[in-house]
Amino acid sequence: MHANRLICAAQILFALASPFRAAAAGNAPNFFVRVWPVERGLPQNKVTTVVQTRDGYLWAGTYSGLVRFDGVRFAVFNEKNTPQMRSSRVTALFESDDGTLWIGHENGAVTACNGGKFRAVEIPNWTGGKIYALTADEQGDVWLLSEAGLLVRVRDGLTVSPPAGDAAKLLSGARSANGEIWWRATENCHGSNTRSCNRRWC
Numbered sequence: 001m002h003a004n005r006l007i008c009a010a011q012i013l014f015a016l017a018s019p020f021r022a023a024a025a026g027n028a029p030n031f032f033v034r035v036w037p038v039e040r041g042l043p044q045n046k047v048t049t050v051v052q053t054r055d056g057y058l059w060a061g062t063y064s065g066l067v068r069f070d071g072v073r074f075a076v077f078n079e080k081n082t083p084q085m086r087s088s089r090v091t092a093l094f095e096s097d098d099g100t101l102w103i104g105h106e107n108g109a110v111t112a113c114n115g116g117k118f119r120a121v122e123i124p125n126w127t128g129g130k131i132y133a134l135t136a137d138e139q140g141d142v143w144l145l146s147e148a149g150l151l152v153r154v155r156d157g158l159t160v161s162p163p164a165g166d167a168a169k170l171l172s173g174a175r176s177a178n179g180e181i182w183w184r185a186t187e188n189c190h191g192s193n194t195r196s197c198n199r200r201w202c
Contacts (some may be wrong), residue, residue, distance in 0.1 A: 044064045047061065066085070091105060092104030149161075
């Protein structure tokens with residue numbers, strides 16, 4: 001997510017998104033708010049990105065590390081206790097179809113976690129820069145959106161540029177049912193057919 005979309009009140013975020021009270025979201029009259037401040041284990045109150053993985057855990061990115069929340073307690077992973085993470089400043093999270101948690105960092109590093117094992121991901125020809133978003137196309141290839149507005153395929157470093165003048169406006173991405181990746185901008189959206197590496201912009 002873009003920095004302007006940082007969730008400063010992490011307490012509210014965790015109360016609404018707890019994996020062990022998922023049913024509450026669909027039954028609003030019965031759910032209640034529980035506060036989870038820094039004093040209860042969150043490394044800081046600035047949360048940059050959140051994803052819930054299929055095993056039920058809630059993962060959150062902060063500028064002090066990656067956080068795993070089980071509904072009761074937090075586990076924090078950072079560059080000190082997890083050397084495969086080349087930065088503790090997490091700015092993007094995405095779970096791919098195979099259950100891998102992809103982690104984007106402010107310095108442009110990418111980390112993957114599968115089965116509880118972390119690994120640093122090398123991207124050919126990638127020069128780095130803050131990662132705003134991660135997603136995958138229909139073929140399972142993971143793409144990142146950089147601070148410069150570039151779309152980069154993690155597997156081989158293939159870079160796709162948006163039309164001139166729009167790069168700095170791209171904020172986040174999502175995949176449609178037909179495998180096309182859509183990128184949200186401040187004023188409009190862009191579609192990129194990554195299967196053929198051709199671009200279609202709207």
